[in-house]
Amino acid sequence: MKRRLLLVVAIVMIFALAVPLFAQSYNPLNFKSKKPMSQWKIALVPKDATNAWFVRMEVGVKQFAKDTGINAFQKGPPKTDAAMQAQVIEDLIAQGVDAICVVPVDPAALEPVLGLALSKGIVVIDHEGASQQNCLYDIEAFSNEGLGQTIMIELAKMMGEKGVYTTMVGNVTNASHNEWADAGVAYAKAHYPNMTLLAAEPRVEIMDNLDTAYERAKELFKKYPNLKGIFGTSSLSSPGVARAIEELGLKGKAFVTSVGLPNENKVYLKDGTLQSVLLWDPRDAGYAQLAMAVKILKGEKIENGCNLTAPGWTSMQFAPGSTKVLQGKGWITITKDNVDSFGF
Amino acid sequence: MTTTKTAATVRGVRSARDPNLLRLLVMLVFVFVLMTVLRPNQFATIASFNSMMRQFPEYGIMSIGISLAMITGGIDLGVVGTANLSAIVAAKFLIGTVPRGAPPAQVVPYLIIAVLLSLSVGLACGTIAGTLISRFNIPAILATLGTQQLFTGIAIGITNGRPQSGLPLLYSRIGNTEFFRFVPLSFMIFFIVAVSVGIMLSRTRFGTFMYMMGTNPRAARYAGLNNTSIILRTYMISGLLSSVAGLIMMARANSAKADYGAPYTLQCVLIAVLGGIDPNGGFGTIGGVTMAILILQFLSSGLNMFNNISNFYRDVIWGGVLILVLVFNKLLSWREERRAVRKSMN
Numbered sequence: 001m002k003r004r005l006l007l008v009v010a011i012v013m014i015f016a017l018a019v020p021l022f023a024q025s026y027n028p029l030n031f032k033s034k035k036p037m038s039q040w041k042i043a044l045v046p047k048d049a050t051n052a053w054f055v056r057m058e059v060g061v062k063q064f065a066k067d068t069g070i071n072a073f074q075k076g077p078p079k080t081d082a083a084m085q086a087q088v089i090e091d092l093i094a095q096g097v098d099a100i101c102v103v104p105v106d107p108a109a110l111e112p113v114l115g116l117a118l119s120k121g122i123v124v125i126d127h128e129g130a131s132q133q134n135c136l137y138d139i140e141a142f143s144n145e146g147l148g149q150t151i152m153i154e155l156a157k158m159m160g161e162k163g164v165y166t167t168m169v170g171n172v173t174n175a176s177h178n179e180w181a182d183a184g185v186a187y188a189k190a191h192y193p194n195m196t197l198l199a200a201e202p203r204v205e206i207m208d209n210l211d212t213a214y215e216r217a218k219e220l221f222k223k224y225p226n227l228k229g230i231f232g233t234s235s236l237s238s239p240g241v242a243r244a245i246e247e248l249g250l251k252g253k254a255f256v257t258s259v260g261l262p263n264e265n266k267v268y269l270k271d272g273t274l275q276s277v278l279l280w281d282p283r284d285a286g287y288a289q290l291a292m293a294v295k296i297l298k299g300e301k302i303e304n305g306c307n308l309t310a311p312g313w314t315s316m317q318f319a320p321g322s323t324k325v326l327q328g329k330g331w332i333t334i335t336k337d338n339v340d341s342f343g344f
Numbered sequence: 345m346t347t348t349k350t351a352a353t354v355r356g357v358r359s360a361r362d363p364n365l366l367r368l369l370v371m372l373v374f375v376f377v378l379m380t381v382l383r384p385n386q387f388a389t390i391a392s393f394n395s396m397m398r399q400f401p402e403y404g405i406m407s408i409g410i411s412l413a414m415i416t417g418g419i420d421l422g423v424v425g426t427a428n429l430s431a432i433v434a435a436k437f438l439i440g441t442v443p444r445g446a447p448p449a450q451v452v453p454y455l456i457i458a459v460l461l462s463l464s465v466g467l468a469c470g471t472i473a474g475t476l477i478s479r480f481n482i483p484a485i486l487a488t489l490g491t492q493q494l495f496t497g498i499a500i501g502i503t504n505g506r507p508q509s510g511l512p513l514l515y516s517r518i519g520n521t522e523f524f525r526f527v528p529l530s531f532m533i534f535f536i537v538a539v540s541v542g543i544m545l546s547r548t549r550f551g552t553f554m555y556m557m558g559t560n561p562r563a564a565r566y567a568g569l570n571n572t573s574i575i576l577r578t579y580m581i582s583g584l585l586s587s588v589a590g591l592i593m594m595a596r597a598n599s600a601k602a603d604y605g606a607p608y609t610l611q612c613v614l615i616a617v618l619g620g621i622d623p624n625g626g627f628g629t630i631g632g633v634t635m636a637i638l639i640l641q642f643l644s645s646g647l648n649m650f651n652n653i654s655n656f657y658r659d660v661i662w663g664g665v666l667i668l669v670l671v672f673n674k675l676l677s678w679r680e681e682r683r684a685v686r687k688s689m690n
Contacts (some may be wrong), residue, residue, distance in 0.1 A: 004636070067533060073651035078662075079606075079607045081606055082604055083402070083593060083596075083597065084605070086596060086597065087644070088648060089648070090399055091395060091644075091648035092392075092648070094386075094387075094395035094645070095648070095649055097394070106597075106601065108509035108597070108598065108599040108601075109507060109597035109604065112520060112597065210445075
């Protein structure tokens with residue numbers, strides 16, 4: 001059998017030269033559709049069909065289909081698995097969809113199948129897959145700098161723009177958490193002269209663990225009585241620190257904010273331990289991906305400031321040095337007033 | 345020449361008692377017609393067949409591996425782990441040795457070594473599983489659950505869980521070749537594997553031994569069969585097939601990763617059972633397994649054509665069809681048994 005396989009491999013070498021290369025660069029303007037809009041078919045492929053995050057994304061997809069009358073739908077693998085995601089995309093290509101929006105499980109694993117889609121003239125838009133080669137554009141909810149600044153603005157509001165604060169990251173090796181924190185600290189330095197970074201422990205690590213966040217916060221507040229605010233990054237920091245604030249009776253005296261999921265923070269938002277957490281809404285991300293695909297199918301040129309018609313996605317900017325990755329300001333502030341409206 | 349006679353007898357009994365193949369064929373045609381009627385412009389098209397032929401070889405070959413283990417009365421849950429580990433070894437070798445931008449002619453020897461390397465890893469993985477089962481008498485389900493964990497663990501360990509990408513372009517170009525712009529290489533490999541394994545099972549002494557041992561290991565041993573060697577060789581073949589599947593996945597994903605295709609394990613077991621392989625051993629054919637693979641692929645691709653079927657119902661439909669087929673199978677075989685009993689009473 002081994003010999004046969006080798007034989008096959010050998011034969012194939014001859015054929016191989018006829019196969020087109022994978023990593024080609026395509027001009028998005030060539031993807032303008034010749035069909036009327038009513039015949040367009042756009043699919044969004046999430047990482048997983050039943051995960052709450054992507055169920056929320058499907059709300060945006062359905063909304064888009066309703067708003068525009070375009071046949072847009074979401075179709076994902078039954079499990080979060082790169083191989084299965086590639087199969088769903090295979091099926092979509094075979095069905096002859098006009099555009100594929102994808103949130104890749106693993107960008108590397110999708111290169112061949114997305115390359116195939118592009119070679120057949122199908123528009124490919126990525127979301128949260130900035131390293132993807134075979135796509136026309138990758139759209140991101142935010143830039144790391146923008147999100148870091150926003151977290152700081154929220155924290156400064158709570159702290160009355162004065163007092164000592166520190167930053168908390170999921171892991172000191174987590175690149176994006178550190179970028180958010182750096183941007184936040186730089187913003188505070190420039191805009192809030194009365195806020196100072198805790199010099200003894202400027203960056204606290206919680207090892208991506210809720211209990212560690214709680215314990216570290218308790219420790220910090222005891223050790224540094226004048227510590228007033230914690231700039232959190234990981235979604236685990238808000239609920240963890242909030243528990244510490246509540247237990248130490250510091251409600252209204254100490255503050256924290258970070259990226260956070262509505263349901264995890266609901267109790268603390270409602271009882272006033274937390275004022276707000278930040279999040280990007282997958283519904284808007286779904287809506288924006290489809291809007292982007294439609295722009296390409298219409299033959300529009302994509303430039304800085306392009307409007308993807310979802311809240312926070314209205315003025316997309318190219319990432320520094322990139323002609324492919326676009327970033328929005330797609331975060332939302334979750335407070336006690338809107339925490340119930342997300343469904344996840 | 346006694347063995348040849350035995351082989352012939354066993355084969356005769358098998359084909360006479362295998363209306364399962366016909367049932368599967370009916371089911372296959374039913375699913376095909378159903379999808380064609382419901383989605384006439386999408387399902388029965390060249391593009392859709394081409395896409396399906398690209399999809400099933402990777403898990404199809406693993407299903408055949410699991411089926412072999414099941415015929416001997418065991419099971420091999422380590423197929424996906426073996427596939428990924430062997431692909432990762434090949435990928436690491438290619439990424440580490442092939443000079444960047446080397447011309448294709450220079451890359452070819454590396455590719456051949458990588459393929460051989462990955463096949464040897466597959467064989468080694470199979471040997472480990474086979475040894476645990478045959479020499480240490482560990483039940484196959486436990487032994488291979490362990491090896492699956494072990495192989496995946498090693499794969500995660502040597503890659504830190506990261507995808508191994510940056511393979512020479514030539515590899516995926518070859519791996520994704522399509523003959524006559526329609527028949528993918530992976531399908532050809534699947535075809536060769538299915539035919540060779542089919543021939544092995546039905547026309548060789550070793551195949552007959554596998555069925556005999558699967559039917560009754562004790563009787564097989566008393567009849568002078570070397571069960572230890574049969575088990576060992578079965579799992580080695582399964583390991584080898586898994587590494588072939590791994591090479592296909594690596595070409596399709598242009599990379600290798602420790603957890604690609606993790607949900608395939610269960611799917612492959614279901615395919616084997618659906619294809620008429622008796623989980624208790626000793627019964628089933630590759631023809632049946634192939635039809636089961638096709639049925640599942642038709643269903644899967646077909647379901648993806650219904651935009652309005654919510655993803656939540658997909659599993660329900662999938663599982664429902666599986667159970668229906670199993671029940672349908674059972675009902676028919678009961679009917680046949682009754683008929684046979686009636687006949688013998690007359």
